[in-house]
Amino acid sequence: MKSNTKITTSEAARIAKRLLNHWKHKFEVAETEGNFSIFMPDATVKLMPQSETLLVSIDSSLEDLSTLEKVVLDHLSRMAQQEFTATWQHQ
Numbered sequence: 283m284k285s286n287t288k289i290t291t292s293e294a295a296r297i298a299k300r301l302l303n304h305w306k307h308k309f310e311v312a313e314t315e316g317n318f319s320i321f322m323p324d325a326t327v328k329l330m331p332q333s334e335t336l337l338v339s340i341d342s343s344l345e346d347l348s349t350l351e352k353v354v355l356d357h358l359s360r361m362a363q364q365e366f367t368a369t370w371q372h373q
Contacts, residue, residue, distance in 0.1 A: 283341075283342050283343070283344060283345060283347055283372065283373075284339070284340065284341050284342075284372065284373040285339070285340040285342075285347045285351055285370045285371065285372050285373075286337070286338065286339045286340075286370065286371050286373070287337075287338050287351075287355075287368040287369060287370045287371065288335045288336070288337055288338075288368075289335060289336045289338065289358065289366050289368055290334060290335055291334070291335065291336055291362060291366070292334055293362060294329075294331035294332060294333075294334075294336035295316065295331040295336060297306075297331075297336060297361045297362045298318045298329035298330075298331050298336060299313075299318065300361040300362075301318070301320070301329065301357055301358060301361045302318045302320065302329070304357065304361065305320050305357075309321055309322050312328075316330075316331060317329065317330045317331075318330075318331075322344055322350075324343055324344050324350075325340055325341065325342035325343070325344065325350055326340070326341045326342070327339070327340050327354055328340075328341070329342055336358070338354060338368070340354065345353070347370070347372070351370050352366070355367075355368050
């Protein structure tokens with residue numbers, strides 16, 4: 283199952299980096315060419331900062347991604363110190 287969303291923010295790279303650093307104590311992480319990956323047991327979360335948006339992708343073996351989507355969005359909101367909303371598209 284795959285899920286994607288776009289979050290509008292001018293601080294995409296800073297927020298993605300903060301989340302990577304926050305989760306690197308719990309999960310394996312990687313940073314390549316300005317993109318960030320977080321490897322969880324059942325999913326890979328990719329953060330791809332753009333100039334005015336943060337693209338977020340979740341690739342998972344789970345059937346229902348709603349809980350994971352909420353966790354990722356809540357953590358991004360905490361890292362940014364503002365409340366984000368997102369519409370997730372499933373593939």
